[in-house]
Amino acid sequence: MEAVHDHDHxxxxxxxxxxxxxxxxxxxxxxxxxxFVMFLMGGVMALVIRAELFQPGLQVVQPEFFNxxxxxxxxxxxxxxxxxxxxxxANWQIPMMIGAPDMAFPRxxxxxxxxxxxxxxxxxxxxxxxxxxxxxxxxLYAPLTVQQGMGMDMMIFSIHILGMSSIMGSINIVTTILNxxxxxxxxxxxxxxxxxxxxxxxxxxxxxxxxAGAVTMTLTDRHFGTHxxxxxxxxxxxxxxxxxxxxxxxxxxxxxxxxxxVISEVIPTFSRKPLFGYASMVYATASIAILSFLVWxxxxxxxxxxxxxxxxxMFATMLIAVPTGVKxxxxxxxxxxxxxxxxxxxxxxxxxLFLFTIGGFTGLVLALTPVDIQLHDGYYVVxxxxxxxxxxxxxxxxxxVYYWLPKWIGRMYDERLGKIHFWLSIIFFxxxxxxxxxxxxxxxxxxxxxxxxxFADWNMVSSIGAFGFGFSQIFFLYILLKAIKSGxxxxxxxxxxxTTLEWTxxxxxxxYHSFETPPNLKD
Amino acid sequence: xxxxxxxLENRQTLKKLVFIAILMFGFGYALVPLYKKICEVTGxxxxxxxxxxxxxxxxxxxxxxxxxxANSRNETGWEIxxxxxxxxxxPGELVQVTFKLTNPTATTFEAQAIxxxxxxxxxxxVKKLECFCFTQQKIxxxxxxxxxxxxxxxxxxxxxxxxxxLSYTMFEIEVKSTTENRQASLRERQS
Ligand code: HEM
Ligand SMILES: [Cu+2]
Numbered sequence: 001m002e003a004v005h006d007h008d009h010x011x012x013x014x015x016x017x018x019x020x021x022x023x024x025x026x027x028x029x030x031x032x033x034x035x036f037v038m039f040l041m042g043g044v045m046a047l048v049i050r051a052e053l054f055q056p057g058l059q060v061v062q063p064e065f066f067n068x069x070x071x072x073x074x075x076x077x078x079x080x081x082x083x084x085x086x087x088x089x090a091n092w093q094i095p096m097m098i099g100a101p102d103m104a105f106p107r108x109x110x111x112x113x114x115x116x117x118x119x120x121x122x123x124x125x126x127x128x129x130x131x132x133x134x135x136x137x138x139x140l141y142a143p144l145t146v147q148q149g150m151g152m153d154m155m156i157f158s159i160h161i162l163g164m165s166s167i168m169g170s171i172n173i174v175t176t177i178l179n180x181x182x183x184x185x186x187x188x189x190x191x192x193x194x195x196x197x198x199x200x201x202x203x204x205x206x207x208x209x210x211x212a213g214a215v216t217m218t219l220t221d222r223h224f225g226t227h228x229x230x231x232x233x234x235x236x237x238x239x240x241x242x243x244x245x246x247x248x249x250x251x252x253x254x255x256x257x258x259x260x261x262v263i264s265e266v267i268p269t270f271s272r273k274p275l276f277g278y279a280s281m282v283y284a285t286a287s288i289a290i291l292s293f294l295v296w297x298x299x300x301x302x303x304x305x306x307x308x309x310x311x312x313x314m315f316a317t318m319l320i321a322v323p324t325g326v327k328x329x330x331x332x333x334x335x336x337x338x339x340x341x342x343x344x345x346x347x348x349x350x351x352x353l354f355l356f357t358i359g360g361f362t363g364l365v366l367a368l369t370p371v372d373i374q375l376h377d378g379y380y381v382v383x384x385x386x387x388x389x390x391x392x393x394x395x396x397x398x399x400x401v402y403y404w405l406p407k408w409i410g411r412m413y414d415e416r417l418g419k420i421h422f423w424l425s426i427i428f429f430x431x432x433x434x435x436x437x438x439x440x441x442x443x444x445x446x447x448x449x450x451x452x453x454x455f456a457d458w459n460m461v462s463s464i465g466a467f468g469f470g471f472s473q474i475f476f477l478y479i480l481l482k483a484i485k486s487g488x489x490x491x492x493x494x495x496x497x498x499t500t501l502e503w504t505x506x507x508x509x510x511x512y513h514s515f516e517t518p519p520n521l522k523d
Numbered sequence: 524x525x526x527x528x529x530x531l532e533n534r535q536t537l538k539k540l541v542f543i544a545i546l547m548f549g550f551g552y553a554l555v556p557l558y559k560k561i562c563e564v565t566g567x568x569x570x571x572x573x574x575x576x577x578x579x580x581x582x583x584x585x586x587x588x589x590x591x592x593a594n595s596r597n598e599t600g601w602e603i604x605x606x607x608x609x610x611x612x613x614p615g616e617l618v619q620v621t622f623k624l625t626n627p628t629a630t631t632f633e634a635q636a637i638x639x640x641x642x643x644x645x646x647x648x649v650k651k652l653e654c655f656c657f658t659q660q661k662i663x664x665x666x667x668x669x670x671x672x673x674x675x676x677x678x679x680x681x682x683x684x685x686x687x688x689l690s691y692t693m694f695e696i697e698v699k700s701t702t703e704n705r706q707a708s709l710r711e712r713q714s
Contacts, residue, residue, distance in 0.1 A: 105537070167544050170540075171536075171537060174536065179536060206547050208547075209545070209550075209551060231692075239554075239558050242554065243551060
């Protein structure tokens with residue numbers, strides 16, 4: 001424990017401590033709490049959607065408001081909940097896992113976080129603008145975006161700010177990983193979580209500016225007389241889709257890859273075996289990242305592409321299943337003959353593995369052009385991306401929180417309650433989303449407030465599941481608060497299978513300043 | 524904490540990464556001309572160009588119902604209608620149809636017509652030789668004008684297609700003050 005010193009940095013107390021902090025642990029916590037608040041807000045919007053869809057007909061909200069709910073729900077969950085959650089993990093864990101004292105640019109780190117609350121307020125506040133928020137879907141397709149009220153401008157600015165925050169955060173993460181590793185921590189010795197974040201950060205730096213460009217073009221089309229997407233002036237709305245999805249497909253891996261990283265830490269720990277095929281995991285992740293820039297038009301099979309292009313995008317998309325398959329294989333091989341135990345983090349990792357793989361398979365189904373032309377913009381797609389984003393990314397985030405909570409706060413969560421949270425989540429998740437496959441196959445379109453009678457039964461089931469899932473997450477909040485207030489004191493190393501630096505070289509809870517002198521890991 | 528050399532290293536990494544971010548922002552914009560170019564080269568983007576007709580063999584054995592339709596957008600106040608709603612033609616035959624545009628307002632407009640087809644896939648078999656959609660049109664105040672369209676249905680049109688719809692949407696080319704102009708002229712029209 002020689003790495004730990006007692007420093008008396010003079011810092012303001014109370015709220016000002018958090019406004020001015022440059023400490024990666026404070027900033028990590030703020031990211032995670034911000035993300036949780038946004039998660040609950042996006043969740044309430046999801047419940048408005050599901051309440052309206054409980055029965056056919058219009059009962060709860062007007063169609064315009066319904067569209068604003070689907071739009072904001074998507075944007076808030078993607079940019080406000082999932083992405084900041086994993087940046088929160090990155091902040092807490094990366095310095096501790098590579099033996100660095102803090103992030104490379106602590107002050108910029110503070111800025112990256114504090115850009116988020118104004119962006120979140122702008123995004124949610126667009127509901128109060130005259131005419132409400134944009135009701136255009138999270139993909140912000142032109143030319144609809146050109147015809148919205150000022151709520152749309154607020155959303156565009158919000159995306160600019162969120163993008164800036166992500167890019168700054170990513171620059172910080174890449175620099176930290178490349179330059180601040182402890183002596184002996186070679187690239188190929190880095191924990192896989194660190195590797196996945198290095199790759200994700202590059203994806204973010206390459207993809208977010210393209211989204212920023214797309215929404216800037218929308219903005220200038222709206223107000224400054226440009227005609228990028230406005231057919232009236234020779235613009236082309238289909239071009240918007242190309243630019244958006246050039247960002248959009250890498251974005252889904254920006255969400256998924258850090259989740260892969262968390263899972264790659266949790267499964268070996270609770271199998272008490274090193275990760276199977278470490279190097280192949282690194283290469284698989286990198287090839288997923290590269291391929292993700294080459295398949296975007298699989299979201300656009302119905303725009304009227306030449307058949308050669310459809311064939312290319314179909315095969316290129318299916319190719320991604322190969323490195324993804326390598327990863328799933330390696331996780332399973334890690335557990336093979338391991339001495340496994342099923343504490344809450346491992347349960348969520350198992351849930352991830354099982355359900356994310358289903359999401360991957362439905363992705364393959366959607367990659368098939370003739371099939372997708374039938375299923376596009378329907379509930380099958382909605383089911384697909386909730387399997388990869390909720391049961392994938394969100395479950396991985398839950399696994400990560402339960403796994404690292406003892407290290408962060410020095411207290412244990414209630415194992416029994418954690419397991420209940422897992423079972424409630426996985427059951428209600430499937431009640432909500434599995435049935436949406438049936439709805440999609442039967443032809444129910446997405447983003448509509450009303451539907452034909454034959455879809456009534458499964459929609460009712462799905463809505464019941466959604467409310468169950470929502471309340472299970474309030475229960476999660478209770479588990480967290482209980483652990484923070486009165487959790488049992490955590491042992492130094494609650495998970496005997498853990499091998500990364502934060503568990504082997506630092507006390508529990510992790511001190512405010514860690515690795516001020518780097519650990520020596522040579523030999 | 525971080526030594527001076529590592530600070531320098533960090534700053535260099537920062538510069539490189541910021542450069543990539545700026546480059547990618549530019550790349551987003553570069554996609555615009557790139558996209559147009561790719562469409563041009565592959566022939567996808569030919570909405571506003573005359574088609575070349577290679578095979579003008581008239582296929583007397585088939586008849587196709589051609590339907591015409593036209594709309595205007597942006598609450599411009601103009602009306603555009605085809606003089607005939609439908610026509611039965613043979614593939615390969617030269618077809619002429621006239622669209623009539625009336626601008627009852629006291630304002631001059633620049634407009635662009637964009638064609639679309641039903642079924643969508645039939646579009647590539649509708650070969651337009653002459654069309655008011657090839658260029659932007661200036662429409663004077665209170666003007667009424669006839670626009671001829673000359674086209675040929677490609678005999679390669681798949682056998683199962685028996686009806687093809689050609690629809691034009693007349694867009695106003697937006698100038699800065701269009702909205703005010705339009706509102707003023709609409710007010711005029713109402714009074
Ligand atoms: C084997 C891997 C995957 C394949 C083959 C795949 C394939 C596809 C395809 C073809 C679509 C378009 C469906 C349509 O709109 O008609 C789609 C949609 C989508 N996918 Fe995936 N996907 C995969 C993994 C993922 C992952 C890991 C995520 C995110 C974590 C994800 C998130 C999404 C989202 C958000 C959409 C819907 C976008 C929208 O229209 O709003 N996918 N996927
Ligand atoms: Cu995709």
